[in-house]
Amino acid sequence: MKKVFILLIAGLLGSTSVVLAQQDAQYTQYMYNTQVVNPAYAGSRDALSFAGLYRSQWVGLDGAxxxxxxxxxTPIRIKNVxxxxxxxxxxxxxxxxxxINIDYxxxxxxSAFGKLAFGLKxxxxMINIDYRKLNISDGGDIFENNINNRVKLQIGAGIFYYTDRFYAGLSVPNFLESQYFDENSLDNPDAYIVSERNHFYAITGYVFELSPDIKFKPALLGKLVTGAPLQVDVSANFLFNEKLTLGAAYRWSAALSAMVGFQISDSLMLGFAFDQETTELARYNNGSYEFFIRYEILKPERIFSPRFF
Structure with missing residues (x-):
């Protein structure tokens, strides 16, 4: 059963010459990874901010x-940019x-506390598809030509409103719907293999100060793409002594998650998340793991105040 994922892909490809609406990647620690889907986030932390995330989904399932x-x-010297x-x-x-994208x-x-940012991406x-990785029992013409280094332009936009405690954003990382062809189907515009559809993101969260040492932040992420179910992630995080973050999340009809974060210093944060599927797919994998790191070069006059976003 470990090859169920690859077999599903092979079944889809073998049954038709069209594969629709490939979903963008999903993230459990989405509150720390906002710039990837919303360019309006760029510069909002008032620091030169580096962030990296690695996600291994459905561990133990081939092709996962x-x-x-x-x-x-970073903000730059030009005001408000x-x-x-x-x-x-x-x-x-x-x-x-x-x-690969540039975000502006x-x-x-x-208001005295609120800022509204408009962003462009x-x-x-670039996409590569190597059909030799599939376990194909009955190949056809569709499997004879790999897709190699096909490049498509991306243009996206977003808005992001935030204060010290609240944030909300809407974005479309790419307005251009890309279609990828195999070498034998270029004369048939209806015979594309992969179609990238528009993805619409909505994100929001609010920080409650429960005590001088404990902050609580619920958050929500919604993702909509034509041809796929609406994805909704809800999360709840607690920040203790501005150093330790503990939280849980639920991906609607898909997974439960646990999260932990460590503010090692004013500049360095580490995070980890684990997902457990709530669907039948849980029988065939060992969960999903996600690692996050952020390092920031702060302005000398900035008073450090940890944020969840």
């Missing part, structure tokens, strides 16, 4: 997703997809 992200963002760079590498079954934000002060994604 593996995702690595890296991002860096933030710049960033984001990198995502996503592997699933026979496919490898790489995204412009922020306006809406532009770059490219």
């Amino acid at each position: 997703p593996k995702t690595a992200t890296f991002s860096v963002n 933030g710049l960033g760079l984001s990198f995502v590498r996503d592997e699933i079954g026979p496919s490898e997809e790489t995204f 934000s412009y922020t306006i002060q809406t 532009t770059g490219a994604n």
Whole structure:
């Protein structure tokens, strides 16, 4: 049964020449990985901020997703402008997809405490599909030509409103729907193999100060893509003494998660998350693991105040 995932992919590919709506990667620690899906986040932390995340999903299942992200963002001397760079590498079954984007934000002060940022994301994604990785019992024309280094343009946008305690954002990382062809189907526009659909993200959270040493933050992430079910993640995190974060999350009809974070210093944070499936898929894997690291170069005059976002 370990090959059930690859067999499912092979079954889909063998039954039709069209595979629709490949989902973007998912993240349990999404509150720390916002820039990857929303360019308006760039510069919002008022520091030169580096962040990395690695996710191994459905451990023990052949062909299961593996995702690595890296991002860096900073405010710049031009007033109210933030710049960033984001990198995502996503592997699933026979496919490898790489995204490289430049993120730009412009922020306006809406009140004494609130800021509203508008963001643009532009770059490219490259996809490779190697059908030799599939366990195919009855191959056909679709399996004879791999997809090698196909590059497509990306253009996305987002908005992000935040205060010291509250945040909310809406974004579309890529407005352009890309279609990838095999070499024998270029004369048939209906015979594409992979179609990247628009993804719509909504994120929000609020920090409650339960005591001088304990803060509580519920958060929510919603993701919608045509041709796939609505994905909703809800989480609850507690911050103790501005050093230790403990939390839990639920991905609707999919998984339960546990999270822990350590603020090692004013500049360095480490995080870890574990997901346990709540579907039948739990019988065939050993859960999902996610590791997160953030390092920031703070402004000398900045008073350090840990944030969940």
